[in-house]
Amino acid sequence: MRKYLTIFRISIEEEFAYRLNFILWRVRNVLQIFLTYFLWSTVYSDSTREIFGYNRTKILTYVFGIMVVRALVFSARAMDVSNDVANGDLSNYLLKPIKYIKYWFTRDLASKTLNLIFSIFEFLLLFIILKPPLFLQTNLFLLLAFILSIVLAILIYFLILFLLSSIPFWVPEIGWGSHFLVTVVIAESLSGSLFPINILPQLLQSIVMTTPFPYLIYFPVEVYLGNITSWALVGGLIVAAAWVGILWFTLNIVWQKGLKVYQSIGR
Amino acid sequence: MKKVKKYFKIWWMMSVNSFSVVLGQKLALTMFLIGKIFRFTFFFLFLFFLLKGTGNLLGYSANQIIFFYLTFNIIDVVTQFLFRQVYSFRPMIINGDFDLVLVKPINSLFRVLLGGADIVDLITIPPLFVLVIYYGSTLLPSLSGIVVYLVLLFNGFLIATAFYIAILSFAIVTLEVDHAVMIYRDLTNLGKLPVDIYKKPLRGILTYIIPVGVMMTLPGKAIVGLATTGGIVVAILLGILMMYLSLKFWNFALTKYTSASS
Numbered sequence: 001m002r003k004y005l006t007i008f009r010i011s012i013e014e015e016f017a018y019r020l021n022f023i024l025w026r027v028r029n030v031l032q033i034f035l036t037y038f039l040w041s042t043v044y045s046d047s048t049r050e051i052f053g054y055n056r057t058k059i060l061t062y063v064f065g066i067m068v069v070r071a072l073v074f075s076a077r078a079m080d081v082s083n084d085v086a087n088g089d090l091s092n093y094l095l096k097p098i099k100y101i102k103y104w105f106t107r108d109l110a111s112k113t114l115n116l117i118f119s120i121f122e123f124l125l126l127f128i129i130l131k132p133p134l135f136l137q138t139n140l141f142l143l144l145a146f147i148l149s150i151v152l153a154i155l156i157y158f159l160i161l162f163l164l165s166s167i168p169f170w171v172p173e174i175g176w177g178s179h180f181l182v183t184v185v186i187a188e189s190l191s192g193s194l195f196p197i198n199i200l201p202q203l204l205q206s207i208v209m210t211t212p213f214p215y216l217i218y219f220p221v222e223v224y225l226g227n228i229t230s231w232a233l234v235g236g237l238i239v240a241a242a243w244v245g246i247l248w249f250t251l252n253i254v255w256q257k258g259l260k261v262y263q264s265i266g267r
Numbered sequence: 268m269k270k271v272k273k274y275f276k277i278w279w280m281m282s283v284n285s286f287s288v289v290l291g292q293k294l295a296l297t298m299f300l301i302g303k304i305f306r307f308t309f310f311f312l313f314l315f316f317l318l319k320g321t322g323n324l325l326g327y328s329a330n331q332i333i334f335f336y337l338t339f340n341i342i343d344v345v346t347q348f349l350f351r352q353v354y355s356f357r358p359m360i361i362n363g364d365f366d367l368v369l370v371k372p373i374n375s376l377f378r379v380l381l382g383g384a385d386i387v388d389l390i391t392i393p394p395l396f397v398l399v400i401y402y403g404s405t406l407l408p409s410l411s412g413i414v415v416y417l418v419l420l421f422n423g424f425l426i427a428t429a430f431y432i433a434i435l436s437f438a439i440v441t442l443e444v445d446h447a448v449m450i451y452r453d454l455t456n457l458g459k460l461p462v463d464i465y466k467k468p469l470r471g472i473l474t475y476i477i478p479v480g481v482m483m484t485l486p487g488k489a490i491v492g493l494a495t496t497g498g499i500v501v502a503i504l505l506g507i508l509m510m511y512l513s514l515k516f517w518n519f520a521l522t523k524y525t526s527a528s529s
Contacts, residue, residue, distance in 0.1 A: 024446035031453040034469060035460070042464040043321055051320055177298035185302040189309040199316055 003098060004106045011077070011110035026118050029070070030126070036194055037063045037130065047133075052199045058225055059196075060132040064123060065221040066193055071119035073153045073216050077107040079183065081165035082175030085258070088266035101162065101255075108158055137224050145233055149220040152240040156212050159247035160187070166251070169258030172265065192218025212243040277373060282384040285351075289386050299387045307340065307391070310459070325463055327491075332460065334402045335487040339458045340395055341420065342482060344388050346427040352383035353431050357444040363526050365439075376517055379435055380428075408490045415499060419486035422506040426482045427455075429509035436513070436520035451477075458483030481505055 015022055040063055043049075044056035054062070081104055084090040093100050127134070137143055164182055168175045188194070190213035197208050197218045208214055219236055222228045228236055289296050314336060318329035327335070356379055359365045368378045408416070430451055438444035454477045457465065462473045462480035473479045481502045488494040 020443065021446065024450060028446070028449060028453050031450065031457070034465070035457050038464045038466065038469070039460060041466075042325055043317070171294060173292050174295045174298060177292075177295035181298045181302040181305075185306045189306065194310075195313055195317070199313075199320065201316065204312075 004102060007098075007103060007106045008110045011107045012114060015111065015114050022114070026115070026122065029067070029119070030122055033063065033067055033126070036066065037126075037132075040195075041132070052196065053227065054196070057133040057135050058227075061135040061225060062196060062221055064127070064132065064134060065224055066217060067123055067126075068116070068119050069150060069153070069217050069220050070193060071115040072112055072150055073157050073220075074187075075108075075111045075115035076157065076161055077111050078104045078158055078161040078165065079179050081162060082168050082179065085165060085262070086168040086172040086175050086265075088264040090262065091264045104162070105158060108154075112154070135225060137226060139226065142223060142226055142229070142233075145237065146220055146224045148237060149215070149223050149240060152237070152244055153216045153220055155244045156240065156247060157187070157216055159244065159251055160212065163247065163251050163254060166254045166258045169261055187213050187216060190214060191216040192221065196222070212240075212247070215240040215243060274373070274377060277377075278381055278384075281378075281382045285383040286386045296387060300390060303387060303391055311336065325461065327461060330402055330405045331487070331491055334399070334406060334490065335461050335484065336459050337395065337399045337402055338420070338423075338487045339455075339483045341399055342423045342427055343452075343455060344391055344395060346424065346431065348385050348388035348392060350380055350428070350431045351385035351388070352379055352381065353435060353444070353448060355383060356435055356438050357442065360438055360442060360444075360524075361527070365524065366526050369524075375521070376432065376435070380431060403490055406490055409492070412490050412492055415489040415494060416486050419489050419494070419499065419502060422503055423482040423486060425506040426478060426509050429506075429513035432510075432513040432517050436516040439520040440523050455479055455483065461487065478502075478505060478509075 037060070040059045041056075043051070044054070044059050047056045049056065081090075084093065090100070093103065137146070161179075161183065164178045165175070167178050190197075190208050190211060192214055197205055197214050200208065215236070219228070219240065223233060223236070311333070314333055315329070318324060318332060323329070324332050359368070359379070365375075365379070368375050371378070403413075403416075431448075434444060434447050434451060437447050454473075457469075457473060458479040461484045462470060463484070465473060470480075474481070485494055485498065485502050489499070
């Protein structure tokens with residue numbers, strides 16, 4: 001445990017070693033929220049308007065919720081694993097007395113901690129500037145379910161990243177290509193980062209909900225807003241947990257097979 | 268004219284080389300292509316379903332909003348197709364490989380700006396033009412509206428080019444380019460929709476400091492007949508001024524190049 005705490009501490013220090021990079025990354029996050037915020041603010045400029053199951057308060061809370069949940073779920077370092085595999089740097093870690101997956105999960109947690117702290121400051125700053133009406137959830141059960149859904153989202157995203165990073169075992173040149181397609185494009189689109197999934201027609205919604213992506217952002221924020229309750233909430237948490245199980249099982253098989261074909265190319 | 272021919276030939280050769288590299292990695296090419304098409308289509312569908320529910324956005328009809336989005340894409344994709352080399356500029360500066368560009372008998376800015384055309388973006392350009400023509404025609408524009416649209420579209424390319432030159436210059440001075448170019452892209456992404464949706468002070472920034480509105484929104488407004496003569500003249504003057512300033516910045520940045528590590 002102590003060695004992972006050391007990795008956590010070093011990872012935080014490493015993030016601060018590239019301060020400008022980190023700050024610019026956070027600036028980008030704020031810029032990305034503007035389009036979503038002002039678009040929805042315009043659609044719901046009439047405060048009495050109710051459309052797609054939201055009113056102005058709930059939709060703007062959704063947008064602000066995205067900011068915090070994104071910092072927790074999408075801040076990760078595990079995409080660098082594909083470089084380790086493709087360049088042969090993985091060999092360095094295999095020789096060390098640490099679990100490689102735990103090592104990267106610890107680094108992810110360090111990144112999430114730092115990003116969460118910054119996102120809270122950004123949240124407060126934007127709240128002061130934009131003065132949106134926000135919905136405050138007071139139901140303790142829903143708040144606990146919200147926290148649980150975020151934990152599951154973090155695990156799902158980490159496992160997706162690690163699975164994608166395993167592809168270079170077989171095709172080293174598509175490490176970034178697969179991350180671009182899945183994490184930059186598909187996860188961003190289908191997770192609900194831009195808009196709540198339930199504005200789509202029922203058929204499209206059903207298709208999207210069969211993937212793990214809506215459980216990254218949309219589901220946790222909807223739980224916070226109280227739009228998903230009772231059996232739908234329990235069912236959603238079970239599906240998210242099932243995705244964690246499926247992805248973990250798949251990763252174990254893929255990673256073991258990958259290690260067998262790994263040739264430490266470049267070393 | 269002879270000089271233009273020479274540079275076109277060089278650009279053609281550099282582009283063919285760049286395409287050859289990408290075509291050698293067909294799987295990666297396919298993934299990037301699918302990703303770009305997916306991202307475009309998903310936002311397109313989002314706008315379609317959103318406007319189906321709301322009827323309009325700030326008084327703009329669904330087709331008008333989609334036309335704004337398509338105009339944004341045309342400027343974004345064409346500039347990325349032409350200026351992809353900018354994304355690889357940092358290693359050139361860090362390693363001192365920029366020396367090899369400077370000693371060649373061609374314009375160094377031309378080489379680092381246009382040296383790596385992107386085939387993935389090139390593939391997506393023709394269908395985008397078809398969509399622009401289709402949605403543009405549904406807005407029943409006048410002939411003068413079309414002409415002004417094309418002029419402002421060109422002006423949008425000019426401003427985008429000025430930004431890319433400024434990013435390259437910034438890279439020489441500070442060694443930072445990756446985030447600068449991504450921040451530029453995040454800001455221009457705000458032009459996916461008419462800048463009228465943003466409130467002060469953001470709208471002011473997007474109009475006067477990073478003129479996303481002039482680049483992306485004004486051409487669309489010309490098609491729907493909302494651009495004023497004064498606005499068009501100011502936009503063109505702004506385009507010329509930005510190009511002039513970015514070239515000045517480039518010449519200044521060259522004097523700061525240290526040829527480190529070479």
